[in-house]
Structure formats: C-alpha cells, structure tokens
Amino acid sequence: MYQIRTYNKISDKGLSRFSKDQYNVGEDVGQPDAVILRSQKLHNEPLPESVLGVARAGAGVNNVPVEEYTKKGIVVFNTPGANANAVKELVLAGMLLGSRGILQGKDYVNTLGDMTDAGEMSKLLEAEKKRFAGSELAGKKLGIIGLGAIGSMVANAALALDMEVLGFDPALSVEAAWRLSSNVRRMESVQALLSQVDYVSLHVPAIEATRNLINAETLSVMKPNAVILNFAREAIVDASAVVEALNAGKLGQYICDFPEPCLIGHDKVVALPHIGASTAEAEENCAVMAANQLMDFLENGNIVNSVNFPHTVMARGEGGCRITFTNENVSGVLGNVLSVFAANNVNVIDMVNKSRNDVAYNILDLAEKPSEDVIAALKAVEHVISLRVI
Numbered sequence: 001m002y003q004i005r006t007y008n009k010i011s012d013k014g015l016s017r018f019s020k021d022q023y024n025v026g027e028d029v030g031q032p033d034a035v036i037l038r039s040q041k042l043h044n045e046p047l048p049e050s051v052l053g054v055a056r057a058g059a060g061v062n063n064v065p066v067e068e069y070t071k072k073g074i075v076v077f078n079t080p081g082a083n084a085n086a087v088k089e090l091v092l093a094g095m096l097l098g099s100r101g102i103l104q105g106k107d108y109v110n111t112l113g114d115m116t117d118a119g120e121m122s123k124l125l126e127a128e129k130k131r132f133a134g135s136e137l138a139g140k141k142l143g144i145i146g147l148g149a150i151g152s153m154v155a156n157a158a159l160a161l162d163m164e165v166l167g168f169d170p171a172l173s174v175e176a177a178w179r180l181s182s183n184v185r186r187m188e189s190v191q192a193l194l195s196q197v198d199y200v201s202l203h204v205p206a207i208e209a210t211r212n213l214i215n216a217e218t219l220s221v222m223k224p225n226a227v228i229l230n231f232a233r234e235a236i237v238d239a240s241a242v243v244e245a246l247n248a249g250k251l252g253q254y255i256c257d258f259p260e261p262c263l264i265g266h267d268k269v270v271a272l273p274h275i276g277a278s279t280a281e282a283e284e285n286c287a288v289m290a291a292n293q294l295m296d297f298l299e300n301g302n303i304v305n306s307v308n309f310p311h312t313v314m315a316r317g318e319g320g321c322r323i324t325f326t327n328e329n330v331s332g333v334l335g336n337v338l339s340v341f342a343a344n345n346v347n348v349i350d351m352v353n354k355s356r357n358d359v360a361y362n363i364l365d366l367a368e369k370p371s372e373d374v375i376a377a378l379k380a381v382e383h384v385i386s387l388r389v390i
C-alpha cells in the first residue's frame with residue numbers, strides 16, 4: 001500500500017483518484033511515501049525520511065522548501081494552470097471593484113435600514129448616487145507583470161473588455177507566448193510599464209527576484225490614481241510602502257488577496273482572504289492533477305510538472321522490473337551504475353536519463369528484478385542520492 005499524507009482541504013474528486021486497495025490516504029498517515037497539500041507551510045515542518053514526493057495542489061510553491069528537498073531527492077510537483085481561470089475571474093472582479101463604487105454603494109445602502117418609505121428612499125438614493133460614480137475599464141491601460149498561466153488569461157480577458165494591455169515577462173515560456181494575444185504590448189522593464197498604466201496586475205511567483213517588486217521606488221513612478229491588483233503573493237508587494245503611497249495621494253487603490261495588519265480598514269484597500277483559487281472547479285482541477293501526477297510517479301517513476309526535477313517519462317515496456325534513481329548531476333554516475341548491472345549480468349532493456357540544475361533522474365527497465373546485493377551496490381554508487389525499485 002502506498003501511504004499519502006494530506007494537508008489542507010483537498011477536493012474529494014482528487015483524493016478519490018487514489019484507489020482504496022492501493023493507497024492509504026489521510027492527514028494522520030505516519031510514514032508517507034508522498035504528501036499532497038495546498039497552502040500548508042512546510043518550511044518548519046520536518047517531513048519523515050520516507051517521503052519521495054510532495055505535490056502542491058496549486059501553482060505557487062513558496063510554502064515548500066524546494067531547495068532542501070531537492071538535495072534529499074524529494075520531487076516537488078505543482079499543478080500549472082489548474083486554478084488560473086479562477087484567479088483570472090477574481091482579478092476581473094477586483095478591477096470592477098476598483099473602477100466602480102460597488103462596495104461603497106452597498107455599504108451606504110445598508111445604512112438605510114431605518115427607512116420605511118420606499119418613495120423617500122428612492123429620492124434619497126437618486127440624490128446620493130453621485131458619490132458612488134466610477135469610470136469604465138474600456139479604454140484604460142492595464143499592465144500585467146508575469147504572463148504565465150494566469151497573466152496571459154487576464155491579458156486576453158482585459159483585451160475583450162476593450163482595455164489596452166501592456167505586459168512584462170522576461171522569461172515568458174513558448175507555451176505562454178502561444179496563449180497570449182499579439183495585441184499585448186511588450187514592455188522592457190517594470191518601471192516603463194508602471195509609469196503608463198491605470199491598473200497593474202501582478203502574476204509572478206514569490207521568489208527572491210520578485211520580493212518587494214512593488215516598493216517605494218517603483219510606486220513613485222505610478223500615476224496617482226493607479227490601482228494595484230495583487231493576486232500573486234504577499235511577499236511581492238511592500239504593503240507599508242503601499243499604505244504610505246495611498247495616504248500621500250500617490251496611489252489610487254490596492255486590491256489584493258493577502259491582508260496584512262497595516263492594510264486592514266484602509267478605505268482605499270480591498271483585501272480578500274486568499275480566495276483566488278477557491279472555486280469548486282479550481283480545487284477539483286488542482287487536486288485531480290496533483291493526485292494523477294503523484295500516482296504516475298509512485299507507480300511508474302514518471303515525473304510530470306515538477307518544479308525541481310526534470311520532466312522524465314518512459315512508457316512501461318517488457319521489463320520485469322523498473323528502477324529509478326536520483327543522482328547529483330556530475331559526470332560518470334550513470335556509467336558507474338551501468339557497470340554494476342554489467343558486472344552482475346543484469347540486462348537493461350530501456351532507460352531514460354535527464355538532468356535539471358544540480359540533479360539527474362533516471363528510469364531503467366530491467367529484464368528481471370536484481371538481487372538485494374545488487375540493489376545495495378547501486379545505492380552505494382558515489383553521488384547516487386536515492387533509488388527505488390518499482
């Protein structure tokens with residue numbers, strides 16, 4: 001039986017992918033082979049040595065100590081694009097909240113609970129509604145920083161709303177470029193983008209290069225009425241610099257999915273409780289994708305959508321036994337492993353060897369299962385980090 005530990009509320013549609021006769025799944029699983037989670041922070045949570053893979057049912061992996069796990073040979077997966085539509089829709093809602101007096105108008109109407117005369121109420125509302133007038137999105141400039149799964153969807157939707165869209169993404173993937181409308185104007189720097197836009201939406205991962213991407217300096221080039229939308233991560237925006245800019249009349253509004261104490265109650269802030277991906281559809285998509293990836297990894301050794309290991313897939317063939325191993329990405333390791341097979345008359349039928357940064361990953365199909373001594377000799381090869389017999 002494979003053991004899967006879960007953190008957070010993972011959609012049943014995903015968890016039911018794990019067949020009951022092959023998988024034991026739950027929050028209290030003691031010696032897990034794999035972990036599936038959403039936003040649980042794993043940085044200070046020691047994982048048992050038994051863990052081979054960690055699947056983030058979502059896009060961001062800043063809650064997982066990826067570098068540390070890579071050194072241990074733990075494969076980290078995410079679910080690219082699986083919740084992108086949910087985030088896109090909330091960003092659109094965020095832009096509408098920023099452009100019209102929707103929340104303010106609703107709050108005002110709710111103060112009229114003591115009125116009993118409908119005619120009086122109607123007269124009052126018609127007199128007061130000018131306080132809640134807004135402007136349209138059509139014709140406004142939206143800047144998007146990060147044009148991956150979410151950013152490209154937001155860009156295309158904004159174009160459909162007749163907005164002018166400017167984008168910045170120095171590492172745009174080919175797939176993302178294919179998804180993106182050619183009407184998005186490419187900008188060469190964050191500053192150039194920020195200085196022109198009425199709205200800016202952030203869709204970059206929280207990594208060292210994007211920490212406090214929005215700060216006092218970058219804020220200083222923005223239009224005084226501009227609206228920042230942050231549905232990416234807290235760490236990307238210096239919230240105290242944002243509050244200062246809002247208070248000084250140098251920024252229009254801040255609309256985000258990441259409340260911080262300094263933002264609470266500010267009348268130019270709309271802060272939501274990290275619900276960008278909280279739709280039934282997104283939760284299901286992420287959970288199903290994460291579960292499928294984990295099953296393929298545990299049962300076949302295949303690696304799809306990992307953030308730290310190379311994409312490695314080999315169809316199951318005639319072999320009687322499959323071995324996978326991870327090694328430090330230095331020369332000679334594969335040769336030394338194959339020498340162990342040769343010295344012990346083990347026939348390798350098929351194999352694939354891929355590398356990514358400091359790690360290499362290998363799948364080998366063998367004619368038959370090698371002896372325990374051979375497996376021990378393989379594990380002892382210098383620079384081999386971990387090895388499984390499937």
Ligand SMILES: NC(=O)c1ccc[n+]([C@@H]2O[C@H](COP(=O)([O-])OP(=O)(O)OC[C@H]3O[C@@H](n4cnc5c(N)ncnc54)[C@H](O)[C@@H]3O)[C@@H](O)[C@H]2O)c1
Nearest residue numbers: 059060146147148149150169171203204205231232276277
């Ligand atoms: N609010 C939520 O619930 C929610 C849900 C999903 C994702 N997210 C966040 O949104 C982020 C983006 O998600 P995605 O699915 O679009 O990911 P993605 O990987 O498809 O896209 C990220 C894009 O950012 C670009 N990028 C990286 N560094 C950059 C930089 N310094 N400047 C400009 N562009 C840069 C990449 O090239 C890539 O195209 C995630 O990492 C996650 O933190 C939040």
Ligand SMILES: O=C(O)CC[C@@H](O)C(=O)O
Nearest residue numbers: 038039058059060277278
């Ligand atoms: O699981 C969630 O609710 C949030 C997921 C989101 O932050 C992500 O990075 O995909």
